[in-house]
Amino acid sequence: MVRIYIDQKPYDVKPGKNLLETCLTLGLDLPYFCWHPAMGSVGACRQCAVKLFKDENDKTGRLAMACMEGVRDNMYLSVNDTAAHDFRSQNIEWLMSNHPHDCAVCDEGGSCHLQDMTVMTGHAYRRFRYPKRTYQNQYLGPFLHHEMNRCIQCYRCVRFYKDYAGGKDLDVFAAHNHVYFGREKDGVLENEFSGNLAEVCPTGVFTDKTLREHYTRKWDMTMAPSICQHCSLGCNIIAGERYGALRQITNRFNGEVNGYFICDRGRYGYEFVNDPDRVRQPFVRAENEGNNLFESLNAIFTEGPMIGIGSPRASLEANFALRRLVGEANFYQGIPEDEARLLDKVLAIRKNGNVYSPSLKETEYADVVLVLGEDPTNSAPRLALALRQAVRTKPLEDMAPSNIPLWHDAAVRELIQDDKGALFMAYPVHTKLDELASGTLHAAPEDIARFGFAIAHYIDGNEALPESMEPQALESARRMADLLQKAKRPLIVSGTSLLNEAIIQAAYRIGRALEKDDRKAGLCLVIPECNSAGLAMMQAPSLRQAMKAAETGGFTTAIILENDLYRRGERSGVDRFLNAFKNIMVLDHIQNDTTSKATILLPAATFAEGEGTLVNNELRAQRFFQVFMPKNEHIRESWRWLDEFRQFREGTMPDELRELDNLLEELVASMPQFKGVEAAAPLSDFRINGQRIPREPHRFSGRTAMLANVAVSEPKPPEDTDSPLSFTMEGYRGMPPAPLTPFYWSPGWNSGQSVHKYQSEAGGALRGGDPGVRLSAEALHFANGLSTHIPPAFERQENEMTLVPLPHIFGSDELSVHSPSVESRSPRPYIALNGLDAARLQVAEGDVLQMQIGGQVYDLPVIRKDEIPQGLAGLPYNLPALSGIAWPAKGVLTKAML
């Protein structure tokens, strides 16, 4: 701690920080633009001027930019000094001289950092009477709208897009007062994190284009803390609603998980909630006609044993409610056998504890990274952004003697230039992270696993060495082993994307070999879906076991929870399974092939319409909260439906239904492995001073008019029985606990930049700790241990191609692809082949190949990827047009006859 004096008041502050972040941590309002807690300072905007004094007797002082001054002991400065204050207000006036008068039609208005800072400095009236500079805008794709007139040249966009996220197609052009931030020409912004520009930009140059379609000001939205549903990382988000439709997703800070940024799939994938084709009404197929819903349901529940198929994209509560309804023995995971086995392995590794499970934040501090059979950019995008920071860890450590503070971004980047830490990418095809990699291996999944086992061997001689490996591969494995051993915080990234058990085994063996007394290697495992881990922790058998049981068990009813089985296995197999039942009850929110088979279809709430808990890839349980009450009373959380069914089954009549008890407590009681999950967020009876936490900002408008067209007498606002949040603007106005923060706002800070008021220090953890509870796999039991079976090398098959699943950030996720913006970025189906294989099949790039898998035939255009080993073909994973493939798959390719 060092002592500094701000306006003659002494403060004890943390050394190593700059003055700006220190002032913000102390709660002083100091305006700034170019500084960003995740990206450091460059001193470009000249906004955060303060006055520095030599010592306590110095009365003259000098102006300095707070973001460029480190904190020193016995420092005297003034924030409120007249000269400093005037400087800041004149600086804003200059910045505003070219800023257009279009706040009324600007999407940033109301959550605009420039507005906030202008008001903060007191620059209320413009004196500039001369012509304003204008720019032409660019088309930047389906995610972002560009309005360059509003730019104040803070350079945050290029610093984020190029320096932080590694984008190539956004830059600064032109010179002097004509600088322009955009692309070289119109076109789609390619980077997967481009959406963050809408939040990074302090004004309205880059704004959310999907929000524009149904524009709502921040103050008019009903918001709730939520968790992203589109991959296994569990990024924290804020979801906002108006007039019954979900309007916007913004980042919710969680220091341990996503920090300040989320990927574009998370930001723009929300529109499935507003899909006009959603399941909105209960539907009972014709033969049951005449009965009301309750009667037809009751007939089913009394008829005979039921089989329950859970879902990795449904909440813990929903899966547990289903398990309780059908009984433990009849509950199945609803994922393919191979995937279930892989997830079992992942959990077994977590239980063994030889390796460390790093949080997403911690992966940014790894000094050597080995990625084994995973393409994070597409399977867990936010992780790819973290790895982009991880390659800078080593150079940053090496420059410690130079005494440049880490927040001094421009100087730091100048010093380390293109210097990178070690990152090795092993994946069948080129990935976006290859450009950062010090080494790459493009090989078949088996060979990637063998490569991993070889690394483990070179670290620990007791580990077996795969037989007959090529000397070149051995050499590179030996070098990697060397690097990993020398690393202080080695990280291995692997996962289930290639659906190969041996890869995960190999990753674990490496981690285990690296285990020393004083350190454990980090092993970050990517898994398929948002609640895959939570479902796997219930240790139910897979879908294949359910199919077997259905053949023999004499079940009359299947209850399928938020799961499209046609994405989980071969079409004919799923058909056979579903045909075995008299009643097929499906609870889901989107229409798919499984819902079209349902005899009873019930509308389930999406993440925006209900509460739930998800467990992410590092076993962090996080709660998401209902954003709005659907107008349609039939849309209800799956767990609510299922728990009522359980009561019906016990003979309760609809008018006798009991209020739901705490499902999570019962979950923990019946499955101790979930111990701690109930602490992920305060319970529903939590109040502050007897008050709920409002989902709506205090400036929320239109309460007495929004429903006046239906009836002029305002209805009572909906009540929330399941959470401490309220659906109104009334309630506790202070700082809510971190897991319950529905939006970021602080007096004078309307934009998302106000998050620093919610942090214990600017850029640090949220007050009261970052939300989420890490579950332990200790209580789990596994039938099979972790074997060390080394697979044989991949061999090309004569007649058929072995297929590798290639996930795509836009397209492979089941829900986000229902968003028009995400759908427009998703690839058309294709097959990726080595050039030699293509030549053998006599096809060129773009030609159509006919691929036969089992009984199904697909026509696919060819894309040449010469890095793919011969005999292997890449197929985009689970695109809507390519579902119904039982992985791992092999296919027979023939040239299509046109």
Place this chain on the structure above:
Amino acid sequence: MFSLLRSIGLIFLHMFRKRETIQYPEEKVVLHPRWRGRIVLTRDPDGGERCVGCYLCAAACPVDCISLQATEDENGRRYPAFFRINFSRCIFCGYCEEACPTYAIQLTPDFEMGEYNRQNLVYEKEDLLIDSQGKYPGYNYYKVAGLAAGVKGKGEGANEEPPVDIRSLIP
């Protein structure tokens, strides 16, 4: 006794004063132009809707009786998809007019809005939009705002420089 007679006398004299009472509704009240009555949405000099759907009127409204949804035409010009005022809640404070950056929403000297059914006091955009510029003639927001929304191109507005040629280095 004297004060009683004095009062009677004074009241008698009032018979010869000018009458304040008017025979409403046969005779109409004279209202000032700035009188705060029925709210209207006006048009710009080119006949386009002035409202750009910025939500400031709704935010300023102390009784929250304004509700709207902004949308865009093919040129990017913002306008309200719906605009609703619940006059059964409105207190005619005029904050919405003060907040309006485009002179779209204006209060007019008209109070004759009585209804037997409260539901009829809910006015939609069709009821609010008039074919006039109201109290502020000549103002067109899109001509002074920087962006291009079909009214003018970039740099063609009042007090604007032509768009920057980003491939030129000339100051």
